[in-house]
Amino acid sequence: MSERNTVIENSLTTLLKDESFLPDLKAQTREQAFKSLVALLSTPNHVHKSYLRVSLENGTIVRIPSFRVQHNDTLGPYKGGIRFHESVNEGEVSNLARLMTLKNALHELPFGGGKGGVIINPREYTVKELHLICKKYVQYFNDILGPDKDIPAPDAGTGEREMDWMMAEYKNIHPGEPYRGSFTGKSIINGGSLGRKQATGKGVYFTFRYMMHNFLKEQERWLQTQDNIFAETALNHLDKKLKVAVQGFGNLGSVAALEAFQCNYLQNEVIAVSDRQVMLYNSDGLDIPALLKFAEENDGDLPSAKEDLSAHDIKAEIRDRDSLLEIDADVLIMAALENQIHKDNMKKIKAPLIVEGANAPITEEADKYLSDQGTLIVPDILANAGGVIVSYLEWIQGRETQFYKEEQIYELLYEKMQNTMDTILPQFFGDPFPLRQNCYIHSVMKLSTVLFRQGKLY
Numbered sequence: 239m240s241e242r243n244t245v246i247e248n249s250l251t252t253l254l255k256d257e258s259f260l261p262d263l264k265a266q267t268r269e270q271a272f273k274s275l276v277a278l279l280s281t282p283n284h285v286h287k288s289y290l291r292v293s294l295e296n297g298t299i300v301r302i303p304s305f306r307v308q309h310n311d312t313l314g315p316y317k318g319g320i321r322f323h324e325s326v327n328e329g330e331v332s333n334l335a336r337l338m339t340l341k342n343a344l345h346e347l348p349f350g351g352g353k354g355g356v357i358i359n360p361r362e363y364t365v366k367e368l369h370l371i372c373k374k375y376v377q378y379f380n381d382i383l384g385p386d387k388d389i390p391a392p393d394a395g396t397g398e399r400e401m402d403w404m405m406a407e408y409k410n411i412h413p414g415e416p417y418r419g420s421f422t423g424k425s426i427i428n429g430g431s432l433g434r435k436q437a438t439g440k441g442v443y444f445t446f447r448y449m450m451h452n453f454l455k456e457q458e459r460w461l462q463t464q465d466n467i468f469a470e471t472a473l474n475h476l477d478k479k480l481k482v483a484v485q486g487f488g489n490l491g492s493v494a495a496l497e498a499f500q501c502n503y504l505q506n507e508v509i510a511v512s513d514r515q516v517m518l519y520n521s522d523g524l525d526i527p528a529l530l531k532f533a534e535e536n537d538g539d540l541p542s543a544k545e546d547l548s549a550h551d552i553k554a555e556i557r558d559r560d561s562l563l564e565i566d567a568d569v570l571i572m573a574a575l576e577n578q579i580h581k582d583n584m585k586k587i588k589a590p591l592i593v594e595g596a597n598a599p600i601t602e603e604a605d606k607y608l609s610d611q612g613t614l615i616v617p618d619i620l621a622n623a624g625g626v627i628v629s630y631l632e633w634i635q636g637r638e639t640q641f642y643k644e645e646q647i648y649e650l651l652y653e654k655m656q657n658t659m660d661t662i663l664p665q666f667f668g669d670p671f672p673l674r675q676n677c678y679i680h681s682v683m684k685l686s687t688v689l690f691r692q693g694k695l696y
């Protein structure tokens with residue numbers, strides 16, 4: 239994943255010069271306090287490591303490296319997913335934990351940032367072995383986890399099944415104590431929230447829709463103050479449909495594509511979607527509900543042969559997977575993996591608006607290049623917070639043992655995302671910084687103010 243190590247330092251350098259921010263801090267004290275802030279916010283509080291001892295079904299005993307990084311708890315208990323992946327490492331987990339601290343601060347969630355990782359390819363283990371790995375993870379990290387300490391959630395390679403197992407083990411170790419808030423992303427029957435699965439995809443699409451709404455409402459200000467090529471596309475939308483392309487058709491991408499397909503507020507046509515194997519293209523728009531049905535019946539995959547398409551009456555051309563990034567679309571929704579737009583393909587990107595659903599799908603170099611070209615990039619920290627927002631709602635519901643209806647969840651989700659956008663967008667107008675930097679500055683401001691008010695900078 240691309241390093242964004244300098245973001246906190248850059249944000250603090252900008253804030254140091256702005257004397258209206260923390261005006262009580264002056265001269266040398268100010269310099270010292272800002273140095274302390276760089277140290278406090280850019281390094282994790284704790285990096286916990288363990289080798290899980292797991293007995294496999296064939297009788298072998300293996301030691302599996304695993305981590306939990308607790309980046310910062312200024313705003314509340316640590317919160318962030320657990321990733322099961324063969325290439326996960328301490329650096330990646332630390333970067334993701336830092337992003338969680340900043341994301342939770344941006345969206346006013348009462349959480350700090352954390353992340354976990356287990357170095358395995360989950361496909362290589364039996365269900366029984368995965369169950370044991372989950373139990374061991376909770377046993378080894380038991381002292382640092384809990385509803386008021388550190389609350390994990392699913393990430394790549396984990397889902398509601400793993401969260402159910404982990405919560406059950408936590409409950410075993412802590413009899414008689416509250417346990418529902420110890421993990422989020424659980425199944426509904428085990429105290430999970432309605433709408434959690436759809437939350438990130440819906441949030442990603444909502445962010446895009448709200449940007450468009452703002453463009454159209456504030457078009458004169460946009461055109462005067464922002465030098466980006468999307469402004470023109472947005473205005474043209476009044477006469478023509480927006481062409482949307484979605485990279486990735488998993489949990490996030492398929493929901494975002496369906497939202498775009500069904501949207502009543504904007505006229506969209508989803509002209510391309512891709513997954514790990516193919517890209518499907520139709521200049522008149524793809525039948526997203528039919529593709530969803532196919533994916534549900536085929537292990538999540540899109541049709542990859544002409545026969546599959548004709549058998550399901552789906553009109554689309556099958557094209558090379560990665561060419562999706564280069565097609566002539568108005569909006570590109572990135573919903574697959576990290577580092578997809580990089581120095582080798584950045585010059586071929588045509589879409590004037592890119593929405594980051596996945597974490598860090600654009601490398602720093604490509605981000606700078608595209609932003610300089612006037613491409614508007616809606617960053618991950620702003621667009622993909624739907625999952626953690628609904629995790630927060632799940633945590634509240636678990637504590638209260640009162641559960642919301644699905645529509646209530648979406649209303650609360652959109653309200654929270656709208657509040658964040660309403661804070662960020664006015665700052666963005668007339669401001670030299672790209673949206674991403676605006677978001678980071680806002681998060682760092684919030685964290686720094688809380689640390690200052692708590693007397694932690696002396």
Ligand code: NAD
Pocket residue numbers: 393394438485486487488489490491512513514515538559573574575576595596597622625
């Ligand atoms: P997922 O595993 O359900 O789906 C991933 C999709 O990407 C699949 O359709 C897969 O076939 C496709 N894919 C894999 N490699 C590809 C490639 N090279 N080109 C095109 N498609 C490719 O994962 P998800 O839950 O949809 O999450 C997607 C990304 O968003 C992940 O990076 C995840 O960490 C991030 N994310 C997810 C959530 C969430 O709540 N789901 C929240 C925040 C961030």
